[in-house]
Amino acid sequence: MRRLAAETRLHAADLVLPLFVKEGLSEPAPIASMPGQVQHTEASLRDAVADAARAGLGGVMLFGIPAERDATGSAGDDPDGILQRGIRIAREAVAAVEGETGRPGPVVMADTCLDEFTDHGHCGVLTTDPAGEQVVDNDATLERYAAMAVAQARAGAEVVAPSGMMDGQVAVIRDALDDAGFTDVSVLAYSAKYASAFYGPFRDAVDSALQGDRRTYQMDAANSREGLREADLDLAEGADMVMVKPAGTSLDVLRGVADRSDVPVAAYQVSGEYAMIEAAAAHGWIDRRGAVLESVLAIKRAGADVVLTYWANEIAEWIK
Numbered sequence: 001m002r003r004l005a006a007e008t009r010l011h012a013a014d015l016v017l018p019l020f021v022k023e024g025l026s027e028p029a030p031i032a033s034m035p036g037q038v039q040h041t042e043a044s045l046r047d048a049v050a051d052a053a054r055a056g057l058g059g060v061m062l063f064g065i066p067a068e069r070d071a072t073g074s075a076g077d078d079p080d081g082i083l084q085r086g087i088r089i090a091r092e093a094v095a096a097v098e099g100e101t102g103r104p105g106p107v108v109m110a111d112t113c114l115d116e117f118t119d120h121g122h123c124g125v126l127t128t129d130p131a132g133e134q135v136v137d138n139d140a141t142l143e144r145y146a147a148m149a150v151a152q153a154r155a156g157a158e159v160v161a162p163s164g165m166m167d168g169q170v171a172v173i174r175d176a177l178d179d180a181g182f183t184d185v186s187v188l189a190y191s192a193k194y195a196s197a198f199y200g201p202f203r204d205a206v207d208s209a210l211q212g213d214r215r216t217y218q219m220d221a222a223n224s225r226e227g228l229r230e231a232d233l234d235l236a237e238g239a240d241m242v243m244v245k246p247a248g249t250s251l252d253v254l255r256g257v258a259d260r261s262d263v264p265v266a267a268y269q270v271s272g273e274y275a276m277i278e279a280a281a282a283h284g285w286i287d288r289r290g291a292v293l294e295s296v297l298a299i300k301r302a303g304a305d306v307v308l309t310y311w312a313n314e315i316a317e318w319i320k
């Protein structure tokens with residue numbers, strides 16, 4: 001009866017697995033604050049994407065960790081940069097499994113942001129404001145995002161995902177993709193992205209060099225109307241999908257965005273949400289499987305069509 005009456009269900013096809021690929025790595029490197037997750041080598045990324053394809057996931061979201069960082073994040077749009085290499089590998093791995101199984105594999109998505117590529121760790125390029133402070137230069141950053149998105153599309157990304165919260169990023173990326181002929185590449189906009197302590201473990205995952213914080217461009221957790229407004233702006237700029245993040249602390253915003261969006265709505269269950277459940281479960285303080293399933297079900301119940309979660313493969317296995 002509970003099964004029959006359930007309003008919300010989890011499907012593998014609704015889940016997207018975030019994956020990290022690091023340049024110059026010889027063995028996969030465990031991420032200490034995210035037990036069970038690793039920084040991949042190019043070879044282990046291929047296997048991980050193949051596993052995601054066999055699990056029937058809807059997508060994979062790739063993050064690249066370059067060997068060299070600089071002020072403008074030049075590795076981010078290098079045609080041979082680590083993220084572009086990872087995208088090519090992921091597309092090959094998906095195609096191989098599609099050939100084996102005859103079923104459609106996961107969509108290959110790429111994070112379109114500079115923080116993994118800059119030596120200061122900010123999501124954009126910096127400038128000095130009139131008061132002498134170092135700040136992120138919104139419009140100069142947009143040019144970098146446009147170049148990154150095109151490089152990612154050339155490498156085979158089917159979805160680019162601007163996550164830097166610069167104003168106008170969706171419109172600029174859409175134009176750049178269209179001008180380069182990539183009219184079919186979709187934009188998944190991180191629309192309502194809060195400045196959050198829950199991204200902490202992600203800093204380990206990408207060896208982040210962040211100096212300062214991201215509060216000048218990511219949103220204040222105090223605000224929910226602002227999240228709706230950010231989503232409206234991205235929809236007007238042509239986003240093909242909008243995202244709310246972190247998921248677990250923004251379920252109200254997620255519901256609000258889902259109620260007004262006419263495109264699919266995604267939510268990102270972030271590194272800190274993952275780490276909390278893993279840590280409590282490791283102590284025997286919480287039922288791991290129950291907590292994982294409940295947390296993702298709640299995100300879907302709040303209105304997410306698509307959930308990015310580090311547990312995607314495992315959940316797909318459980319619900320098979």
Ligand code: PBG
Binds near residue numbers: 198199214270271
């Ligand atoms: C930016 C980006 C971040 C995450 C996804 N994309 C870090 C940030 O904005 O500080 C965080 C994801 C997570 O914590 O799991 N490239």
